[in-house]
Amino acid sequence: xxxxxxxxxxxxxxxxxxxxxxxxxxxxxxxxxxxxxxxxxxxxxxxxxxxxxxxxxxxxxxxxxxxxxxxxxxxxxxxxxxxxxxxxxxxxxxxxxxxxxxxxxxxxxxxxxxxxxxxxxxxxxxxxxxxxxxxxxxxxxxxxxxxxxxxxxxxxxxxxxxxxxxxxxxxxxxxxxxxxxxxxxxxxxxxxxxxxxxxxxxxxxxxxxxxxxxxxxxxxxxxxxxxxxxxxxxxxxxxxxxxxxxxxxxxxxxxxxxxxxxxxxxxxxxxxxxxxxxxxxxxxxxxxxxxxxxxxxxxxxxxxxxxxxxxxxxxxxxxxxxxxxxxxxxxxxxxxxxxxxxxxxxxxxxxxxxxxxxxxxxxxxxxx
Amino acid sequence: xxxxxxxxxxxxxxxxxxxxxxxxxxxxxxxxxxxxxxxxxxxxxxxxxxxxxxxxxxxxxxxxxxxxxxxxxxxxxxxxxxxxxxxxxxxxxxxxxxxxxxxxxxxxxxxxxxxxxxxxxxxxxxxxxxxxxxxxxxxxxxxxxxxxxxxxxxxxxxxxxxxxxxxxxxxxxxxxxxxxxxxxxxxxxxxxxxxxxxxxxxxxxxxxxxxxxxxxxxxxxxxxxxxxxxxxxxxxxxxxxxxxxxxxxxxxxxxxxxxxxxxxxxxxxxxxxxxxxxxxxxxxxxxxxxxxxxxxxxxxxxxxxxxxxxxxxxxxxxxxxxxxxxxxxxxxxxxxxxxxxxxxxxxxxxxxxxxxxxxxxxxxxxxx
Numbered sequence: 001x002x003x004x005x006x007x008x009x010x011x012x013x014x015x016x017x018x019x020x021x022x023x024x025x026x027x028x029x030x031x032x033x034x035x036x037x038x039x040x041x042x043x044x045x046x047x048x049x050x051x052x053x054x055x056x057x058x059x060x061x062x063x064x065x066x067x068x069x070x071x072x073x074x075x076x077x078x079x080x081x082x083x084x085x086x087x088x089x090x091x092x093x094x095x096x097x098x099x100x101x102x103x104x105x106x107x108x109x110x111x112x113x114x115x116x117x118x119x120x121x122x123x124x125x126x127x128x129x130x131x132x133x134x135x136x137x138x139x140x141x142x143x144x145x146x147x148x149x150x151x152x153x154x155x156x157x158x159x160x161x162x163x164x165x166x167x168x169x170x171x172x173x174x175x176x177x178x179x180x181x182x183x184x185x186x187x188x189x190x191x192x193x194x195x196x197x198x199x200x201x202x203x204x205x206x207x208x209x210x211x212x213x214x215x216x217x218x219x220x221x222x223x224x225x226x227x228x229x230x231x232x233x234x235x236x237x238x239x240x241x242x243x244x245x246x247x248x249x250x251x252x253x254x255x256x257x258x259x260x261x262x263x264x265x266x267x268x269x270x271x272x273x274x275x276x277x278x279x280x281x282x283x284x285x286x287x288x289x290x291x292x293x294x295x296x297x298x299x300x301x302x303x304x305x306x307x308x309x310x311x312x313x314x315x316x317x318x319x320x321x322x323x324x325x326x327x328x329x330x331x332x333x334x335x336x337x338x339x340x341x342x343x344x345x346x347x348x349x350x351x352x353x354x355x356x357x358x359x360x361x362x363x364x365x366x367x368x
Numbered sequence: 369x370x371x372x373x374x375x376x377x378x379x380x381x382x383x384x385x386x387x388x389x390x391x392x393x394x395x396x397x398x399x400x401x402x403x404x405x406x407x408x409x410x411x412x413x414x415x416x417x418x419x420x421x422x423x424x425x426x427x428x429x430x431x432x433x434x435x436x437x438x439x440x441x442x443x444x445x446x447x448x449x450x451x452x453x454x455x456x457x458x459x460x461x462x463x464x465x466x467x468x469x470x471x472x473x474x475x476x477x478x479x480x481x482x483x484x485x486x487x488x489x490x491x492x493x494x495x496x497x498x499x500x501x502x503x504x505x506x507x508x509x510x511x512x513x514x515x516x517x518x519x520x521x522x523x524x525x526x527x528x529x530x531x532x533x534x535x536x537x538x539x540x541x542x543x544x545x546x547x548x549x550x551x552x553x554x555x556x557x558x559x560x561x562x563x564x565x566x567x568x569x570x571x572x573x574x575x576x577x578x579x580x581x582x583x584x585x586x587x588x589x590x591x592x593x594x595x596x597x598x599x600x601x602x603x604x605x606x607x608x609x610x611x612x613x614x615x616x617x618x619x620x621x622x623x624x625x626x627x628x629x630x631x632x633x634x635x636x637x638x639x640x641x642x643x644x645x646x647x648x649x650x651x652x653x654x655x656x657x658x659x660x661x662x663x664x665x666x667x668x669x670x671x672x673x674x675x676x677x678x679x680x681x682x683x684x685x686x687x688x689x690x691x692x693x694x695x696x697x698x699x700x701x702x703x704x705x706x707x708x709x710x711x712x713x714x715x716x717x718x719x720x721x722x723x724x725x726x727x728x729x730x731x732x733x734x735x736x
Contacts, residue, residue, distance in 0.1 A: 025393050027467055065519060097522035097613070099395055101469060101484070114484050114516035116469070148482035151433060154465035245465070 001346035005307045006337070009283065009291055015302035017272030018247055023342050027152055028098050028160035028251075029237065030064065030089070030331055031145075032057035033106035033230035035124030035132070038167030042198055045190035045326065046166035048079055053166035054108035054123070060086045060164040060330050061102045061111045064093075068361070070112040075361055078325075081317035083358055085329035088336055089162065091353045096339030098160070103148065103237075105141055106229030118144045124167075124228035127174055128205035132227045138220040141229055142236035149240025159241045160277070160338055162251040162331015165230045166190075169288075170199045172258035174206060174226035179261045180215030181296055186289040187254040192324030194287035219265040231255065235262035238274070247273050250301075251334020253282035253327060257293040264298055271300040277334025278305050281327040305333055306340050308347050315358050369714035373675045374705070377651065377659055383670035385640030386615055391710050395520055396466050396528035396619075397605065398432065398457070398699055400425035401474035401598035403492030403500070406535030410566050413558035413693065414534035416447055421534035422476035422491070428454045428532040428698050429470045429479045432461075436729070438480040443729055446693075449685035451726060453697035456704055457530065459721045464707030466528070471516065471605075473509055474597030486512045492535075492596035495542060496573035500595045506588040509597055510604035517608025527609045528645070528706055530619040530699015533598045534558075538567045540626035542574060542594035547629045548583030549664055554657040555622040560692030562655035587633040599623065603630035606642070615641045618669075619702020621650040621695060625661040632666055639668040645702025646673050649695040673701055674708050676715050683726050 008015045038044040038053035047053030059069040063076045064086045076084045093100060102115040106122050119141045124132045133141075152159060169187040176183035184203065185196050206226055207214065216222040223232045234250075238259060241248050250256040256276050263270065282290055283305055294301055311322045321327070339345060376383045406412040406421035415421030427437040431444045432454045444452045461468060470483040474490050487509045492500045501509075520527060537555040544551035552571065553564050574594055575582065584590040591600045602618075606627060609616050618624040624644050631638065650658055651673055662669055679690045689695070707713060 027395065065515060097524075099520045099522050099525060101519065103482075114471075114486055114512055114519065116482050116484050118482055144482055147433060151469065151482065152467045154467050156465075157467060 001348060003344045004340045004347040004350055006304060007307050008302055008304050010294055010302040011300055012302065014272050014300050015275060015304060018275050021247060022156060023158060025157045026098050026160060026338055026342060027157060028100035028162065028331065028335060029103055029152065030061060030100065030162045030164065031103045031105055031230060031234055032061055032111065033124065033165045033228060034108040035165060035167045035171050035228040036126040037124065037170050037202065040126065040202065042195055043170060044166035045078065056166050057107050057164040058109045058111040060084055061115065062113050064090050064330065065102065065113040071109060077317055077362065081362060082320045082325050083317055083361065085326055085332035087357055087361065088332035088354060089330045091357050092335040092339035095345060095353055096343050098338065105145065105233035116148060118148065118233055119229060122229055124171065127171065127226055128202045129209065131225055132171065133224045133229060135224065138223040138227070138232050141233045145233040145236030146240035149237040150244045153241035153244025153246035155245035157246045158249060159246050160249045160251050160331060160334050161234060161237060162334060163230055163234060163255065164330045165228065168228065168230060168255045170202055171226070171228040172231060172255040173199055174203050175222060175231055175258040176261045177203060178214050178216050178222040178226040179219065179265055181261055183293065186293055188282055188285055188288035188327055190326050219262055231258045232262060234259045238263055239266065239268050242268060242273055249275050249277045249334045249338065251277045251331035253278050254288050254290050254293060257290065257297055260294070260298040260301060270298055274301050276301060276303045277337040278303060279328045279333035280305050280307055280309065281321055282333065285327060304337055306336050308350055314355060318354065318358055369716060371712045372708045372715040372718055374672060375675050376670055376672050378662055378670040379668055380670065382640050382668050383643060383672060386643050389615060390524060391526060393525045394466050394528060394706055394710060395525060396468035396530065396699065396703060397471055397520065398429060398468065398530045398532065399471045399473055399598060399602055400429055400479065401492065401533045401596060402476040403533060403535045403539050403596040404494040405492065405538050405570065408494065408570065410563055411538060412534035413446065424534050425475050425532040426477045426479040428452055429483065430481050432458050432698065433470065433481040439477060445685055445730065449730060450688045450693050451685055451729065453694055453700035455725055455729065456700035456722060457698045459725050460703040460707035463713060463721055464711050466706065473513065473601035484516060486516065486601055487597060490597055492539065495539065495594055496570045497577065499593055500539065501592045501597065503592065506591040506595070506600050509601045513601040513604030514608035517605040518612045521609035521612025521614035523613035525614045526617060527614050528617045528619050528699060528702050529602060529605060530702060531598055531602060531623065532698045533596065536596065536598060536623045538570055539594070539596040540599060540623040541567055542571050543590060543599055543626040544629045545571060546582055546584050546590040546594040547587065547633055549629055551661065554661055556650055556653055556656035556695055558694050587630055599626045600630060602627045606631055607634065607636050610636060610641055617643050617645045617702045617706065619645045619699035621646050622656050622658050622661055625658065625665055628662070628666040628669060638666050642669050644669060644671045645705040646671060647696045647701035648673050648675055648677065649689055650701065653695060672705055674704050676718055682723060686722065686726055
């Protein structure tokens with residue numbers, strides 16, 4: 001069967017350089033954290049109530065590793081049956097047999113699976129009313145993650161870097177804005193109707209609270225006021241992995257643009273060594289602008305996705321992805337991309353495995 | 369230059385099966401733990417005082433990752449200048465660019481580098497006077513490590529598994545004896561003069577304390593009474609990695625025989641998928657019997673080492689390895705083996721890098 005088609009956007013030559021060094025060795029790392037921004041009502045889809053969004057990252061990686069959440073006995077879907085994107089990641093990891101680690105850089109609860117702890121359970125603050133991080137935490141998260149990136153990085157290795165943190169597009173937007181990039185109205189959302197006004201209001205309150213004129217020159221100061229524990233950790237891991245000679249596939253949506261922004265302000269060389277692997281749902285989303293963000297921040301970074309769709313899925317919970325729900329997360333798009341590239345998977349092989357896994361987690365037969 | 373020579377002992381066909389599946393993908397994991405057995409005076413060389421042996425595993429991996437211990441500002445050598453075997457591991461990892469993780473399954477202190485925590489800081493008890501582990505800890509360590517082995521394992525991957533735990537040969541001996549293997553007088557030591565009588569006395573006290581006739585049929589019961597947090601965790605990781613289709617190189621000395629013994633009692637299939645990678649100093653040690661232990665426990669597992677020697681080293685601290693000090697630890701032998709195999713290193717390339725690193729850590733020029 002024909003391999004599922006890839007779509008490469010942005011600098012094609014960078015992508016060619018990225019893949020020509022080989023795909024023989026791949027390791028993935030999934031970072032989780034929490035930001036209390038996700039508890040602002042209307043901000044995040046990833047949890048049955050705003051408070052429960054704080055548990056989602058831990059439940060996501062427990063499900064990823066064990067096939068079911070462990071801390072709470074729940075089905076990893078919304079009440080309407082829309083599954084966590086970790087479902088796609090789990091399926092892709094299983095098909096491609098990619099070794100992986102889980103990294104906790106600030107989850108509200110400890111995930112009950114083996115994981116690396118970076119930093120010390122510092123949950124991100126609600127940036128509209130308080131700083132994101134205590135003084136000194138941002139550089140510490142960056143440095144610890146950089147060390148981990150160096151441990152896992154090596155010359156012929158490709159590292160896939162995913163994340164789970166509800167509320168993350170808002171803090172990603174705030175980080176980019178604080179570093180001088182226009183990001184308001186350009187980040188994605190797990191809702192079909194992107195709550196741009198709510199996100200903008202959070203940023204405006206945060207800017208008023210901090211009372212400094214933007215852009216800030218000190219990237220750690222920007223992250224401390226406007227960020228979260230996640231993106232600075234991802235940037236540190238990226239920096240360390242690149243120092244060790246690795247290539248890094250940033251597996252995520254518009255949030256990954258804030259990782260590029262942090263790395264850029266540290267003058268990390270990205271060309272031919274970094275790509276964004278995401279989903280069609282992010283790229284096609286009319287309410288956000290990943291390509292514009294990349295063009296403004298790091299135009300040498302290509303954006304790549306596998307062109308699969310769930311519109312013919314036998315479950316409405318999966319078809320919801322085509323209606324704009326969820327879109328991306330837990331490294332889904334990038335992990336699918338690498339699994340397709342390394343195992344020459346066809347669209348049918350991938351979709352069948354997704355349908356089977358969905359059937360397993362919801363415990364029933366196909367609807368149609 | 370000629371590749372440094374390998375010596376394959378035991379079942380050569382198993383080793384051929386082991387390597388014929390390729391060495392393109394390697395990931396290493398270094399497990400650390402503590403057992404209070406190391407605080408019995410005369411038991412362990414790995415620490416300036418018996419109490420300080422509890423800190424050695426954390427300092428070892430801090431040095432491995434960062435190039436110097438972090439928790440304490442010490443040079444990673446004995447007072448006489450004999451270096452930790454982590455020096456050899458660090459050099460081999462640097463030459464071969466192997467991605468690696470550190471796993472804490474019961475270190476007395478938290479290592480100040482990114483690491484996976486398995487279990488909850490349960491240090492092994494002094495088995496002569498108390499149980500090694502609380503009820504339930506042994507199966508939990510096994511299962512958590514097995515999960516990690518599954519996360520990192522994959523079909524075409526080779527996992528290198530090393531350890532650091534002073535006192536470990538004594539608990540390894542006790543585990544093997546409790547499972548019905550003759551191990552007294554056959555395990556190695558970091559001392560040139562192996563304290564067999566002391567180890568035997570610890571075992572006898574432990575057997576009298578427990579008051580059950582050996583062998584025990586329940587492997588977790590054996591580990592709970594006579595073991596430590598380390599070996600059961602290594603066995604769990606081994607089991608999980610093999611389930612995921614990996615091969616595993618047990619990088620260590622006679623301690624790894626107790627890992628084989630635990631795996632054997634769980635009927636794990638080892639042939640062609642597991643090898644021991646160790647050092648010449650362990651194999652040539654007249655006071656221990658790694659080949660005899662392997663023959664008794666799992667004769668299908670080959671024992672392999674790189675035939676390098678430090679007798680011409682320009683530092684007495686390194687030459688001490690030829691006088692029977694240290695011998696092995698922190699996965700040194702196996703990591704050297706994989707670095708030689710994957711990068712075709714010559715003996716001179718390896719030794720020069722070792723001398724250079726030793727010079728760096730002791731901060732002076734060559735003695736001769």
